[in-house]
Amino acid sequence: MSPLPVPEGSPFPTSSLPFGIGHHGDGRLRAWAAFGDHAVDLDGLMRSGAFLGLGLAPNIFAGPYLNQYLATGRDTWRAVRTRLREAVDDATPVVVAHTVARDELVMGLPTAPTDYVDFYSSLHHATNLGRMFRPDGDALLPNWRRIPIGYHGRTGTLVADGTPIPRPSGYRLVDGEPEVGPSTRLDIELEVGTVVGVGSELGVPIPIERAGDHLYGVCLVNDWSARDIQAFEYQPLGPFLGKSFATSVSPWLVSFDALEPFRVAPPTQEPPAADYLTTDEPWGFDLHLEVWFDSAAMRAAGTAPVRLSATSFADMYWTPAQQLAHLTVNGASTRPGDLFASGTVSGPTPGTEGSLIELTVNGERPIELPDGTTRSFLLDGDRVELRGWAGSDPARRISLGTVTGTVIPTKGAT
Numbered sequence: 001m002s003p004l005p006v007p008e009g010s011p012f013p014t015s016s017l018p019f020g021i022g023h024h025g026d027g028r029l030r031a032w033a034a035f036g037d038h039a040v041d042l043d044g045l046m047r048s049g050a051f052l053g054l055g056l057a058p059n060i061f062a063g064p065y066l067n068q069y070l071a072t073g074r075d076t077w078r079a080v081r082t083r084l085r086e087a088v089d090d091a092t093p094v095v096v097a098h099t100v101a102r103d104e105l106v107m108g109l110p111t112a113p114t115d116y117v118d119f120y121s122s123l124h125h126a127t128n129l130g131r132m133f134r135p136d137g138d139a140l141l142p143n144w145r146r147i148p149i150g151y152h153g154r155t156g157t158l159v160a161d162g163t164p165i166p167r168p169s170g171y172r173l174v175d176g177e178p179e180v181g182p183s184t185r186l187d188i189e190l191e192v193g194t195v196v197g198v199g200s201e202l203g204v205p206i207p208i209e210r211a212g213d214h215l216y217g218v219c220l221v222n223d224w225s226a227r228d229i230q231a232f233e234y235q236p237l238g239p240f241l242g243k244s245f246a247t248s249v250s251p252w253l254v255s256f257d258a259l260e261p262f263r264v265a266p267p268t269q270e271p272p273a274a275d276y277l278t279t280d281e282p283w284g285f286d287l288h289l290e291v292w293f294d295s296a297a298m299r300a301a302g303t304a305p306v307r308l309s310a311t312s313f314a315d316m317y318w319t320p321a322q323q324l325a326h327l328t329v330n331g332a333s334t335r336p337g338d339l340f341a342s343g344t345v346s347g348p349t350p351g352t353e354g355s356l357i358e359l360t361v362n363g364e365r366p367i368e369l370p371d372g373t374t375r376s377f378l379l380d381g382d383r384v385e386l387r388g389w390a391g392s393d394p395a396r397r398i399s400l401g402t403v404t405g406t407v408i409p410t411k412g413a414t
């Protein structure tokens with residue numbers, strides 16, 4: 001019996017080995033890899049010589065972000081994961097000495113992104129929102145099927161799992177009149193984040209065929225959204241304060257190498273995408289995503305969280321490779337650790353929507369909770385947890401972990 005057993009069917013098999021940043025009660029943030037119910041201290045392994053000969057800088061896992069490791073490139077990522085998997089499968093004495101229970105870790109943000117982009121790449125989500133925001137026009141604007149629509153977001157308000165989310169304030173319409181005050185239509189967006197490993201030079205687009213050399217892996221993202229502030233401000237330049245107050249990022253980065261068995265062909269695009277957005281490589285992924293909810297009253301009563309949505313990432317219209325090719329086609333540079341979010345992941349049927357505004361049809365059909373109360377948008381004390389995994393076979397899935405946030409009252413004067 002291994003001293004570090006990984007139960008059969010664990011969503012953290014040693015074929016996955018997601019990396020994250022955390023500390024074990026000592027406050028010293030450093031890199032860890034997760035397997036089974038365990039996590040191994042990568043900095044500890046490094047200092048013990050476990051990665052000798054792989055060309056890694058001595059302190060590469062000692063810092064509070066994975067950026068330096070991400071910059072090393074795919075050959076190194078693969079060599080490190082192969083070496084690590086062998087050591088973990090063998091439960092070598094060095095691994096045993098540096099392994100802790102995963103739930104004892106306090107996790108932070110895995111990377112320090114210099115740039116963050118929020119895309120809008122789900123056909124179902126874009127159609128649902130287009131119908132609500134522009135009821136008299138076409139649900140999809142003419143550009144939507146030509147390019148992955150997105151905007152540059154705010155990296156300084158990317159927050160780690162568990163960070164409380166203060167209710168934002170701003171201008172919104174009250175009975176048709178603009179007024180400043182706390183948002184009354186606070187929402188979530190269920191998204192998958194893609195993390196850049198190797199960056200790129202200013203003026204040099206990344207060809208889509210090279211996306212795999214640059215993209216490291218994925219995480220979960222909750223793009224908290226104040227729909228009332230968003231609706232007032234978004235024309236003509238797009239989302240601003242309605243989105244920038246907080247974006248939650250899950251702690252464990254699952255590499256694209258680990259996701260290789262879960263690649264699927266993305267949907268056929270019509271009209272066909274431009275050459276710079278076209279590749280034969282299948283950049284869709286069989287990811288399953290869920291939204292779970294409980295209120296302060298539910299927690300106080302001991303009521304279990306309820307699942308609000310269960311959806312699939314596999315039919316996202318625009319893929320991570322297309323998003324990367326698009327965001328660099330004008331010569332914009334990228335840097336290790338940069339993050340881009342997929343856009344809200346919504347499916348075509350009720351119960352597969354990735355936001356409350358869709359689930360409640362713009363607030364018109366509130367969700368009934370187990371205690372008989374209802375929700376259209378989030379109230380103070382409400383807690384949302386996103387969950388995700390790759391693979392349809394429960395015995396062979398790999399987890400993307402979870403990301404949780406609880407809404408707290410507006411801070412300061414408004």
Ligand code: CA
Pocket residue numbers: 118119189191223341343344
């Ligand atoms: Ca979003």
